[in-house]
Amino acid sequence: xxxxxxxxxxxxxxxxxxxxxxxxxxxxxxxxxxxxxxxxxxxxxxxxxxxxxxxxxxxxxxxxxxxxxxxxxxxxxxxxxxxxxxxxxxxxxxxxxxxxxxxxxxxxxxxxxxxxxxxxxxxxxxxxxxxxxxxxxxxxxxxxxxxxxxxxxxxxxxxxxxxxxxxxxxxxxxxxxxxxxxxxxxxxxxxxxxxxxxxxxxxxxxxxxxxxxxxxxxxxxxxxxxxxxxxxxxxxxxxxxxxxxxxxxxxxxxxxxxxxxxxxxxxx
Numbered sequence: 001x002x003x004x005x006x007x008x009x010x011x012x013x014x015x016x017x018x019x020x021x022x023x024x025x026x027x028x029x030x031x032x033x034x035x036x037x038x039x040x041x042x043x044x045x046x047x048x049x050x051x052x053x054x055x056x057x058x059x060x061x062x063x064x065x066x067x068x069x070x071x072x073x074x075x076x077x078x079x080x081x082x083x084x085x086x087x088x089x090x091x092x093x094x095x096x097x098x099x100x101x102x103x104x105x106x107x108x109x110x111x112x113x114x115x116x117x118x119x120x121x122x123x124x125x126x127x128x129x130x131x132x133x134x135x136x137x138x139x140x141x142x143x144x145x146x147x148x149x150x151x152x153x154x155x156x157x158x159x160x161x162x163x164x165x166x167x168x169x170x171x172x173x174x175x176x177x178x179x180x181x182x183x184x185x186x187x188x189x190x191x192x193x194x195x196x197x198x199x200x201x202x203x204x205x206x207x208x209x210x211x212x213x214x215x216x217x218x219x220x221x222x223x224x225x226x227x228x229x230x231x232x233x234x235x236x237x238x239x240x241x242x243x244x245x246x247x248x249x250x251x252x253x254x255x256x257x258x259x260x261x262x263x264x265x266x267x268x
Contacts (some may be wrong), residue, residue, distance in 0.1 A: 007258070010092065011096035011097070011099050011100045011167060011171070012096040012171070013069065014061060014096075014099065015070070015074065015092060015095050015096045015099050016038050016040065016048065016092065017048040018041075018061060018062060018067060018068070018070075018071035018099075019038065019071050019074050019075050019078065019092075019095075020034050020048045020049060021033075021043045021048065021049060021062060021071075022068075022071045022072055022075045023037070023075050023078075024045070024049060025107060026072075027051070027075065029079070031045050031046065031049075031099055037078045037079070037088060038078075038088075038092070039088065039089070039092075061099075067099060069100045070095060070098050071095075071099075073095070074091060074092065074095035077091050077095075078091055078092075080132045093164050093167070093168070094160060094164060096162050096167060097140060097144060097160065097163045097167050098144070100140055100141075100167060105177060118219055126177050126180045126181065129173050129176055129177045129180070130177060132169075132170075132173050133170045133174055133177075135171065135174050136166045136167070136169045136170035137166070137167075137170050139162065139163070139166040140163045140166045140170070142168050143159040143160070143162045143163035143166065144159070144160075144163050147159035147160050147163065152222070154221075154222035155222055157222075158222060158225060158226060158229075159231060161226075188248060188249055188250035189244055189248040189249050189250075190243055193199075194245060194249060197241055197244055197245055197247070200241055201238065201241045201242070204234065204237055204238060204241070205238075207234075208234050214229060214231075215227040215230075215231065216228035262264075
């Protein structure tokens with residue numbers, strides 16, 4: 001039985017690699033355009049094609065008929081999609097959900113918490129997180145099955161959204177486990193500034209105002225549920241960005257992004 005890509009490799013990254021190969025090698029699309037379609041740097045596309053990235057999972061799935069079918073469909077969808085980052089992101093995320101469902105066994109998350117000086121509390125946390133990954137992966141499979149069973153687009157959209165959320169949660173949790181494995185319990189934002197985050201908050205606020213509030217109350221049934229989910233996502237985005245401002249940036253001269261380890265403390 002085939003195994004999925006190992007942590008911290010995500011289904012999104014694997015799909016990007018498969019789509020890059022499909023577009024460049026099978027359809028002759030220039031690698032720079034492929035990079036733009038996938039939201040990657042041209043060097044990342046080259047590394048996917050050369051096998052420097054995801055070598056094991058890439059080779060395994062590039063010869064699998066079901067994985068190739070998903071990559072081919074996503075490639076065609078991306079080529080004909082509007083030049084809109086949010087649209088391309090949705091296409092990739094939904095394709096990643098479909099790709100994960102094409103694999104009989106869920107992606108394994110293998111960590112070795114006994115080493116690296118991790119404390120008992122961190123080991124217990126990692127154990128709980130591994131169980132959470134399995135639960136999220138089970139939710140992906142169940143929701144994709146129900147989406148295929150549904151007879152109308154609105155119902156399918158609800159289950160696809162839950163599946164996409166569960167897949168993203170599994171990837172987030174897997175990343176947390178790998179940091180805990182190294183003894184890292186806190187990190188700071190890097191590569192972005194507070195001002196850029198503040199501008200994003202303002203842009204999100206304007207977008208919400210233009211879309212109109214309480215859309216869900218104007219609709220009914222499954223349409224109301226989907227509209228309510230979008231409004232909930234907007235609230236979540238605001239919380240994430242506000243949380244980043246409050247806790248995500250290192251104070252003082254500390255190196256942004258530098259990890260802090262749970263078993264070490266820095267004396268003043």
